[in-house]
Amino acid sequence: MRVYLDNNATTIVDPHVFAEMEPYFVQRYGNPNSLHAFASETHPALKDAMEKIYAGIHAPKEDSVVITSCATESNNWVLKSIYFEYILTGRKNHIIVSEVEHPSVIATAKFIESMGCKVTYLPINHEGMIDPQTVRDSITDKTALVSVMWANNETGAIFPVQEIGAICAEYNVPFHTDAVQAIGKTPVDVQSLNVDYLTFSAHKFHGPKGVGALYMKKGRELSPLLHGGSQMGGYRSGTLNVPGIVGMGKAMEQAIDALDYEMSDVREMRDAFEDELLKIPDTFVVTPREKRTPNTILISFRGIEGESMLWDLNRAGIGASTGSACASEDLESNPVMEAIGADADLAHTAVRFSLSRYTTQEELDYALEVVKKAVERLRGISSSYAYAPEGHDSGLDAH
Numbered sequence: 001m002r003v004y005l006d007n008n009a010t011t012i013v014d015p016h017v018f019a020e021m022e023p024y025f026v027q028r029y030g031n032p033n034s035l036h037a038f039a040s041e042t043h044p045a046l047k048d049a050m051e052k053i054y055a056g057i058h059a060p061k062e063d064s065v066v067i068t069s070c071a072t073e074s075n076n077w078v079l080k081s082i083y084f085e086y087i088l089t090g091r092k093n094h095i096i097v098s099e100v101e102h103p104s105v106i107a108t109a110k111f112i113e114s115m116g117c118k119v120t121y122l123p124i125n126h127e128g129m130i131d132p133q134t135v136r137d138s139i140t141d142k143t144a145l146v147s148v149m150w151a152n153n154e155t156g157a158i159f160p161v162q163e164i165g166a167i168c169a170e171y172n173v174p175f176h177t178d179a180v181q182a183i184g185k186t187p188v189d190v191q192s193l194n195v196d197y198l199t200f201s202a203h204k205f206h207g208p209k210g211v212g213a214l215y216m217k218k219g220r221e222l223s224p225l226l227h228g229g230s231q232m233g234g235y236r237s238g239t240l241n242v243p244g245i246v247g248m249g250k251a252m253e254q255a256i257d258a259l260d261y262e263m264s265d266v267r268e269m270r271d272a273f274e275d276e277l278l279k280i281p282d283t284f285v286v287t288p289r290e291k292r293t294p295n296t297i298l299i300s301f302r303g304i305e306g307e308s309m310l311w312d313l314n315r316a317g318i319g320a321s322t323g324s325a326c327a328s329e330d331l332e333s334n335p336v337m338e339a340i341g342a343d344a345d346l347a348h349t350a351v352r353f354s355l356s357r358y359t360t361q362e363e364l365d366y367a368l369e370v371v372k373k374a375v376e377r378l379r380g381i382s383s384s385y386a387y388a389p390e391g392h393d394s395g396l397d398a399h
């Protein structure tokens with residue numbers, strides 16, 4: 001039996017999405033910017049897809065949604081353009097990001113930091129949450145950008161973007177949120193909060209890999225990261241990925257249609273699975289479930305290295321993660337667990353299960369049995385683990 005529980009890393013392409021994309025590989029394959037029928041026959045589908053994408057985030061027509069290759073590109077674009085426009089010119093000298101942003105934000109922040117930009121990394125508390133007051137306390141008259149993700153890819157924690165957006169509006173500081181883990185899991189409406197830039201990526205909501213987007217509010221448009229042709233109004237050059245855009249449009253439409261199911265049925269399956277996992281002694285989940293996206297569990301099994309658990313799961317046909325795939329190659333501790341103050345042992349024992357609308361109860365029942373056997377085997381051979389008495393300290397120092 002194969003059970004895929006790593007949907008925060010990437011998702012299966014919805015069959016309806018694939019069907020919508022296929023013709024633009026083999027029939028209507030023209031370059032949309034060419035001057036002939038092979039090109040113009042792609043235009044209706046592109047227009048329809050863009051309308052679906054705008055509708056999916058409730059973006060008004062006067063704002064911009066620019067197609068990119070992925071969320072990593074979109075995040076790089078925001079931070080590097082802010083650097084070019086504000087930091088390099090001396091107009092500002094500071095940006096604020098949370099310490100648990102995706103590596104595509106953290107690494108870019110560290111890059112522009114090495115180029116002279118001051119960077120504040122906002123701490124998370126013992127629940128893995130951001131306190132909006134830390135944003136207010138960090139903003140100065142030289143702050144060029146605040147970037148805080150809508151939902152964290154490892155814990156599922158949904159951050160207070162409404163409050164943070166309001167603080168940024170109060171100080172007239174541009175606000176970027178990486179909404180990659182929010183689309184399709186919680187309502188995303190750019191008119192319901194103050195947000196100037198918003199990142200998303202199709203392969204996180206059952207669309208194809210290799211296509212993402214950056215929303216930009218009118219009047220906050222960024223200078224391009226990629227120069228060249230006139231595509232995307234000159235904001236992002238490069239021949240349009242027609243099947244990718246068509247796929248993202250269909251996936252967005254499907255994600256919005258399935259949002260109620262995700263927020264009810266998927267959440268219920270996740271909660272029930274989590275309840276069973278927490279019956280295993282010496283287990284710990286970071287963020288309270290009511291503050292999380294409905295599909296995510298980051299759980300620590302004290303005494304078991306996360307990678308060891310993954311290996312046992314993989315042998316049984318189950319795909320999970322110890323954190324973002326981008327970081328999974330190394331054996332370092334989970335950065336979020338470190339940030340919440342987990343001790344060294346606990347920080348290395350986190351495993352992330354992330355469900356989707358395709359996850360079944362049968363799959364979760366199977367996964368639970370495999371996890372229980374893995375815990376018994378791995379703790380049995382552990383030289384360091386001895387079952388902790390009732391009330392054992394979780395190894396977390398409250399922030």
Ligand SMILES: Cc1ncc(COP(=O)(O)O)c(CNc2co[nH]c2=O)c1O
Nearest residue numbers: 008009070071072102153180201324325
């Ligand atoms: C919050 C967030 N931002 C950006 C990205 C990068 O997206 P991409 O460039 O379109 O791939 C990811 C991918 N997150 C993960 C990739 O693998 N495991 C993850 O949690 C993400 O979760």
